[in-house]
Amino acid sequence: MQNDQLALAQTRGSVDPRVKRPLPAWVSTTALLLPTYGWLTLAVFLPLLTMLAFSFMSATPMGKTPVEFTLKQYRAFIDQPYLLRIGFNSLMMGFWTTLFCAILGFLAAVALVRATVGKTREALLVLILLPFWTNGLVRVFSWTMVLRENGFLDNLLHMVAPDAGSISILYTRYAVVLGLVHGYLPYMILTCYIALVTIDDAIIEAAASLGARWWTILYKILIPMAAPGLISGAVLIFIPVIGSFMEPRILGGRVGVTMGTVIEDQFTQAFNWPLGASLSFTLLAVVLAIFATFSGILRRGTAG
Amino acid sequence: MTNVKVKSVAKTYGPIPVLTDISTEFEEGSFTSLLGPSGSGKTTLLRIIAGFIKPDEGIIMIGNNDVTNVPVWGRNIGMMFQSYALFPHMTIAQNVAFGLERRGIKGEAARKEVDRALEMVRLSGFGDRTPKQLSGGQQQRVALARAIVIKPSVLLLDEPLSALDRRLRQEMQVELLRIQRESGLTTIFVTHDQEEALTLSDKVAILDRGRIVQIGEPETVYERPLTRFAAEFLGDSNFLSGKVENGAVRLSNGTVVRSDSALPGNGADVTLAIRPEKMSLATADSQPNRLSARITTVIYAGPVLSYILETPDGLPLKLFAQNRDGRVLREGETVSLSWSPEHTIAVAN
Ligand SMILES: Nc1ncnc2c1ncn2[C@@H]1O[C@H](COP(=O)(O)OP(=O)(O)OP(=O)(O)O)[C@@H](O)[C@H]1O
Ligand SMILES: [Mg+2]
Numbered sequence: 001m002q003n004d005q006l007a008l009a010q011t012r013g014s015v016d017p018r019v020k021r022p023l024p025a026w027v028s029t030t031a032l033l034l035p036t037y038g039w040l041t042l043a044v045f046l047p048l049l050t051m052l053a054f055s056f057m058s059a060t061p062m063g064k065t066p067v068e069f070t071l072k073q074y075r076a077f078i079d080q081p082y083l084l085r086i087g088f089n090s091l092m093m094g095f096w097t098t099l100f101c102a103i104l105g106f107l108a109a110v111a112l113v114r115a116t117v118g119k120t121r122e123a124l125l126v127l128i129l130l131p132f133w134t135n136g137l138v139r140v141f142s143w144t145m146v147l148r149e150n151g152f153l154d155n156l157l158h159m160v161a162p163d164a165g166s167i168s169i170l171y172t173r174y175a176v177v178l179g180l181v182h183g184y185l186p187y188m189i190l191t192c193y194i195a196l197v198t199i200d201d202a203i204i205e206a207a208a209s210l211g212a213r214w215w216t217i218l219y220k221i222l223i224p225m226a227a228p229g230l231i232s233g234a235v236l237i238f239i240p241v242i243g244s245f246m247e248p249r250i251l252g253g254r255v256g257v258t259m260g261t262v263i264e265d266q267f268t269q270a271f272n273w274p275l276g277a278s279l280s281f282t283l284l285a286v287v288l289a290i291f292a293t294f295s296g297i298l299r300r301g302t303a304g
Numbered sequence: 305m306t307n308v309k310v311k312s313v314a315k316t317y318g319p320i321p322v323l324t325d326i327s328t329e330f331e332e333g334s335f336t337s338l339l340g341p342s343g344s345g346k347t348t349l350l351r352i353i354a355g356f357i358k359p360d361e362g363i364i365m366i367g368n369n370d371v372t373n374v375p376v377w378g379r380n381i382g383m384m385f386q387s388y389a390l391f392p393h394m395t396i397a398q399n400v401a402f403g404l405e406r407r408g409i410k411g412e413a414a415r416k417e418v419d420r421a422l423e424m425v426r427l428s429g430f431g432d433r434t435p436k437q438l439s440g441g442q443q444q445r446v447a448l449a450r451a452i453v454i455k456p457s458v459l460l461l462d463e464p465l466s467a468l469d470r471r472l473r474q475e476m477q478v479e480l481l482r483i484q485r486e487s488g489l490t491t492i493f494v495t496h497d498q499e500e501a502l503t504l505s506d507k508v509a510i511l512d513r514g515r516i517v518q519i520g521e522p523e524t525v526y527e528r529p530l531t532r533f534a535a536e537f538l539g540d541s542n543f544l545s546g547k548v549e550n551g552a553v554r555l556s557n558g559t560v561v562r563s564d565s566a567l568p569g570n571g572a573d574v575t576l577a578i579r580p581e582k583m584s585l586a587t588a589d590s591q592p593n594r595l596s597a598r599i600t601t602v603i604y605a606g607p608v609l610s611y612i613l614e615t616p617d618g619l620p621l622k623l624f625a626q627n628r629d630g631r632v633l634r635e636g637e638t639v640s641l642s643w644s645p646e647h648t649i650a651v652a653n
Contacts, residue, residue: 202389211406
């Protein structure tokens with residue numbers, strides 16, 4: 001009672017005289033953070049921890065074989081050296097896809113920001129994001145229609161040059177990268193767009209008035225200023241691409257064996273979840289190592 | 305150092321003419337202000353000279369070169385923006401060196417030029433900072449250094465000081481004028497602020513709805529406005545309208561007013577402009593032009609007293625008087641105003 005009166009006395013003069021003592025700061029902080037951390041726990045940490053647990057088991061815990069704790073799953077790369085080549089191929093696939101996405105996505109974002117105004121810009125943005133909303137499987141299969149022998153691309157070529165051979169690139173790494181670039185490009189366009197729209201027009205005009213032509217403006221102003229967008233786009237693309245399995249399988253055929261497909265096989269075909277889990281974590285470690293090195297180089301580059 | 309000529313320039317956006325038949329010359333080494341109300345086309349004219357906008361008609365000459373079809377980067381202009389527009393990812397020195405690099409000046413030579421430019425704007429030793437670490441006034445001075453270091457043919461400024469507070473603004477005006485005088489750059493300066501235009505410029509150009517209604521020295525434009533708009537926009541004016549009668553003007557209330565301006569023939573309608581500070585309270589030896597009016601409002605502003613008055617036939621007038629003898633007239637008093645024919649300017653409507 002006494003406390004209540006004290007609180008009332010303290011809040012006298014505030015708009016609402018019935019206002020109670022404010023909650024302690026930690027209560028509101030916790031309440032505000034709870035959804036975020038709750039979601040992170042549910043969606044990220046729990047599945048990840050389950051998988052981590054799996055990766056130390058000798059067999060999938062749903063079969064009849066007794067399950068033991070073991071580190072042998074992590075020796076896969078030593079026991080089966082062909083995995084190294086597959087891993088390397090996956091990284092290269094990620095590299096090329098990210099590179100093409102970066103070049104195309106950045107230019108598209110520049111065009112979007114600089115060449116249009118107002119409503120048209122938003123309409124174009126929606127069009128660019130459209131492949132994002134189409135079913136991934138449909139998107140990839142439609143590429144097989146285009147790229148296969150006597151597919152759309154071949155027909156188009158034969159209309160121009162009837163005697164030309166087939167230029168089918170289906171079931172090659174090019175086809176895989178093409179399909180991946182198509183699928184992941186919107187990420188890059190979006191992140192670059194967001195970084196580019198914040199650049200004041202006057203900055204570009206100032207550069208032009210000082211004698212800079214468009215390529216100088218691109219290299220000296222736009223790319224450095226939109227670097228955060230490029231980097232976050234690259235991170236957003238590189239990680240899922242090296243783990244992707246749908247595009248390599250459908251568009252790559254025999255050459256489409258990647259870490260993604262190997263891991264998927266462990267879960268769906270071989271029913272060896274522990275191996276799949278351990279390969280996933282190895283891949284994750286490699287990716288994190290790459291980013292750590294990369295960000296170190298970047299930091300030194302900007303500091304110097 | 306070169307002059308800039310604008311010949312018959314016109315620009316329309318859709319159905320709206322933004323600039324109509326602009327022809328003028330900005331003399332070598334002169335400081336010209338473009339003054340006009342919002343939407344009168346000041347920025348558009350400046351950006352056409354810079355090369356950001358292509359005029360529908362007309363040509364732009366910088367020196368002896370027709371640059372109408374030369375893109376911005378080839379015009380060798382220095383530009384200053386309201387938002388400073390410094391490159392945030394570069395140091396101050398790199399910002400200033402940007403234009404030099406584009407001209408192939410690098411290394412030691414560039415460093416010397418950058419140092420000299422920073423010294424000119426009194427920012428020596430700030431070269432290693434980033435724009436974020438400077439105040440607004442300092443950033444604008446970096447922008448000025450960046451614009452002048454390339455020795456541009458013309459310096460173009462679009463309200464560069466309007467983001468600064470009053471004191472800083474006045475400081476920057478002095479700096480700008482000093483640097484313009486030292487460098488001798490032909491300068492075109494867009495502003496809303498009449499005082500700024502009058503104090504800084506060799507020439508003032510008054511724009512109204514896409515036309516230059518008058519261009520001349522500040523004193524000429526102020527003392528001899530050509531149009532009612534010019535008289536009203538630059539400073540304050542009292543307007544009297546009447547008909548010409550034997551070389552003088554008869555107002556509708558019958559008063560005859562004399563003017564030294566050239567007047568049209570008998571019977572023509574004319575508008576006369578008289579500056580409020582040119583009128584005074586009539587005494588025995590007063591001027592030939594007189595009107596009596598009742599004081600409706602007194603505005604006491606320290607050194608200057610402003611009176612708002614009304615003639616018996618309802619014409620509003622303003623009078624600015626020096627607060628010399630500390631005598632302030634009361635509201636409701638009727639006084640007699642007088643002024644000289646020399647200060648009675650016939651203006652076009
Ligand atoms: N890109 C454009 N499209 C359509 N109309 C425009 C465009 N740019 C300017 N205008 C119009 O042209 C007219 C002149 O504009 P401008 O920016 O030159 O005026 P200003 O004198 O600089 O005005 P302020 O003092 O407000 O800066 C305005 O009516 C404006 O609406
Ligand atoms: Mg403007």
